[in-house]
Amino acid sequence: MEVSITQYKRCDVVKAAGRVDSNTAPSLAEALDSITEAGRFKIVFDMKDISFVSSKGWWVLIDTQKKCKRYKRGELVLVNIHKEIQESLNLVGLGTYFQIFDDLTAAVGSF
Numbered sequence: 001m002e003v004s005i006t007q008y009k010r011c012d013v014v015k016a017a018g019r020v021d022s023n024t025a026p027s028l029a030e031a032l033d034s035i036t037e038a039g040r041f042k043i044v045f046d047m048k049d050i051s052f053v054s055s056k057g058w059w060v061l062i063d064t065q066k067k068c069k070r071y072k073r074g075e076l077v078l079v080n081i082h083k084e085i086q087e088s089l090n091l092v093g094l095g096t097y098f099q100i101f102d103d104l105t106a107a108v109g110s111f
Contacts, residue, residue, distance in 0.1 A: 001016055001019070001027055003031040005081070007066065010043050011074075011111045012043050012044070012051050013046055013104070014028075015046040015048070016045075016047075018049070020054065020056075021049070021052065022054060022056045023055060023103075024057075025059075029060045029101050033059065036068065042068070043068060044107045045078050047078055048079075048080035050085065055083035055090075058094065061076060061078075063096070064076050065097065065098065068075055075111075077107050078099070079106075080105075
């Protein structure tokens with residue numbers, strides 16, 4: 001899985017494609033950790049090209065959300081989630097744990 005990071009004035013946008021599972025989640029975690037370790041805690045994760053997220057993938061996102069929200073420094077928001085992935089997120093009770101946007105501009109503008 002290829003992960004790209006674009007840094008904007010207000011936040012960082014992380015974009016990935018494919019599946020986020022036990023094989024690919026470590027590369028996503030590495031990309032997200034590089035942002036938080038640099039002291040930036042406002043992150044938008046663009047899921048437009050993500051076709052599947054396993055429990056390992058959700059744990060990576062939850063861990064990043066905890067780091068971002070600690071001391072009220074920022075937040076990880078999700079954008080362009082496919083309907084099936086959104087339903088699975090709601091099914092496990094995490095539908096309200098992340099702010100979710102349909103538009104990348106709105107997500108970036110939320111910061």
